Amino acid sequence: MENPALIGWFQTEPSQEQHEQFMRKVMDIVLKEAVFEGTSRNNLVIEWMEPESLLTLLGKELPKNPQSDETLVELIKNVVRYSVKTGHPHFINQLFSSLDPYGLVAQWVTDSLNPSVYTYEVAPVFTLLEHQILREMRRWVGFPDGSGDGVFCPGGSMANIYGIQCARHRAMPSLKETGTFGSPRLVVLTSKDAHYSVKKACFLLGIGVSNLYLVDVDTSGRMDLVHLRQEVQRALNENARPFMVSATAGTTVLGATDPLDGIADICQEFGMWMHVDAAWGGGALMSTKHRHILKGIERADSVTWNPHKLLGVPQQCSTFLTRHADLLLEANSASASYLFQKDKFYDPKWDVGDKYLQCGRRADVLKFWLMWQAKGSLGLEKHVDTLFENVAYFTSFIRNRKGFQLVLEEPPFVNVCFWYIPPSLQGAQHDEDYEEKLHKIAPKIKERMIKKGSMMITYQPLRNLPNFFRLVLQSSAVTIDDMEFFAEEIERLGCD
Ligand code: ABU
Numbered sequence: 001m002e003n004p005a006l007i008g009w010f011q012t013e014p015s016q017e018q019h020e021q022f023m024r025k026v027m028d029i030v031l032k033e034a035v036f037e038g039t040s041r042n043n044l045v046i047e048w049m050e051p052e053s054l055l056t057l058l059g060k061e062l063p064k065n066p067q068s069d070e071t072l073v074e075l076i077k078n079v080v081r082y083s084v085k086t087g088h089p090h091f092i093n094q095l096f097s098s099l100d101p102y103g104l105v106a107q108w109v110t111d112s113l114n115p116s117v118y119t120y121e122v123a124p125v126f127t128l129l130e131h132q133i134l135r136e137m138r139r140w141v142g143f144p145d146g147s148g149d150g151v152f153c154p155g156g157s158m159a160n161i162y163g164i165q166c167a168r169h170r171a172m173p174s175l176k177e178t179g180t181f182g183s184p185r186l187v188v189l190t191s192k193d194a195h196y197s198v199k200k201a202c203f204l205l206g207i208g209v210s211n212l213y214l215v216d217v218d219t220s221g222r223m224d225l226v227h228l229r230q231e232v233q234r235a236l237n238e239n240a241r242p243f244m245v246s247a248t249a250g251t252t253v254l255g256a257t258d259p260l261d262g263i264a265d266i267c268q269e270f271g272m273w274m275h276v277d278a279a280w281g282g283g284a285l286m287s288t289k290h291r292h293i294l295k296g297i298e299r300a301d302s303v304t305w306n307p308h309k310l311l312g313v314p315q316q317c318s319t320f321l322t323r324h325a326d327l328l329l330e331a332n333s334a335s336a337s338y339l340f341q342k343d344k345f346y347d348p349k350w351d352v353g354d355k356y357l358q359c360g361r362r363a364d365v366l367k368f369w370l371m372w373q374a375k376g377s378l379g380l381e382k383h384v385d386t387l388f389e390n391v392a393y394f395t396s397f398i399r400n401r402k403g404f405q406l407v408l409e410e411p412p413f414v415n416v417c418f419w420y421i422p423p424s425l426q427g428a429q430h431d432e433d434y435e436e437k438l439h440k441i442a443p444k445i446k447e448r449m450i451k452k453g454s455m456m457i458t459y460q461p462l463r464n465l466p467n468f469f470r471l472v473l474q475s476s477a478v479t480i481d482d483m484e485f486f487a488e489e490i491e492r493l494g495c496d
Contacts, residue, residue: 118353142298250281255413283310
């Protein structure tokens with residue numbers, strides 16, 4: 001049946017029945033092919049296609065005429081078939097994976113209601129849930145009684161941008177009015193292994209990349225406090241204004257956490273804002289056993305924490321938290337009178353939109369809230385503890401296995417980084433030629449892996465280290481058999 005050229009069709013008889021049929025059919029496909037088959041170990045993580053062929057399959061041009069529901073169903077089947085199944089237990093490629101049923105259902109509920117969380121009148125439920133979750137997260141960080149403020153962000157990069165922007169506002173509130181022209185040279189400090197979003201924030205906020213001082217790291221990837229102090233002093237000697245340190249709890253590649261207490265001491269001494277990018281590491285705060293990794297985070301001025309990473313909430317669920325109650329509003333308010341009218345019949349403090357950089361904003365809270373309801377804090381803690389148990393198992397499984405070499409003997413988090421040395425390189429002399437050859441191994445294995453579709457793990461170089469694999473144990477559904485499969489599959493794919 002041909003589709004009507006109407007949007008917002010549901011009240012339009014007789015098409016309601018047609019749309020219900022269409023939606024039920026699609027839901028069946030989604031549940032079967034994306035959710036259950038997509039997470040089954042019997043199926044592939046990815047069915048690889050070259051971009052040109054995939055584009056041809058999906059249709060190179062958008063249609064002029066309405067397409068029938070039958071055609072749309074076929075298109076959706078292809079979307080599902082050729083998408084990466086990131087909920088599959090063998091997808092260990094990124095800092096997110098798995099597919100939680102409660103999180104997914106909450107995502108569906110949210111999308112059905114299509115809210116935009118800027119005013120209470122448009123999003124009453126989501127506004128209150130955001131308030132509750134953000135306060136609870138601040139409690140887990142260790143801010144007194146969860147005080148302060150926070151925002152949901154479209155990703156950790158944006159949360160880090162909020163951190164630098166709040167720090168800059170506190171240091172130089174007049175910049176909101178005057179811009180950076182003629183202001184003192186502002187300096188941000190972060191470690192060489194920090195996430196690249198800190199650099200992006202420096203482009204964006206008029207700080208400039210040459211005013212981002214990169215502090216050395218030790219062999220485990222933790223910020224070197226002696227060098228931090230020297231770099232702060234260097235900035236002061238240059239008559240610049242070092243106004244913040246962006247520390248990391250859980251670096252992207254090695255999973256290192258900077259010495260947060262030591263950084264807090266230095267920030268206190270020099271009157272600098274302390275931001276902690278705990279986008280990855282933050283979830284460990286929920287574990288009594290492992291929260292010590294982030295010791296000192298409770299002294300931070302602000303924190304990035306992405307529940308879509310370690311806690312397995314569906315993409316995206318990312319937050320920026322600060323101990324300072326009014327700063328987000330002071331820094332960002334533009335008081336748009338068409339949206340944030342001051343003469344509303346309810347307390348306008350619930351119109352949270354004015355403290356955001358965004359205007360329209362999807363609600364990312366419900367999936368975290370529903371997962372929290374379903375599992376409780378204890379369930380989330382158990383999930384985190386399982387991840388660390390898995391790391392211990394996998395690390396011991398490969399530690400003495402022929403061909404495997406750990407980058408860090410004791411991984412500091414749930415990233416396990418290692419080289420795979422194929423038989424042709426085993427026992428070879430470790431000269432420049434060896435490093436060059438080793439650098440090419442991981443990309444080659446990755447190509448074979450993707451084309452086979454059996455698993456997905458990422459690789460990267462780091463500083464002067466040749467390419468190595470980073471296995472991310474973020475899904476607590478990963479079993480011992482899965483972990484043994486990862487190592488054995490890399491051996492199979494790495495055959496010369
Ligand atoms: N901050 C996004 C990290 C990307 C990844 O390595 O999964």
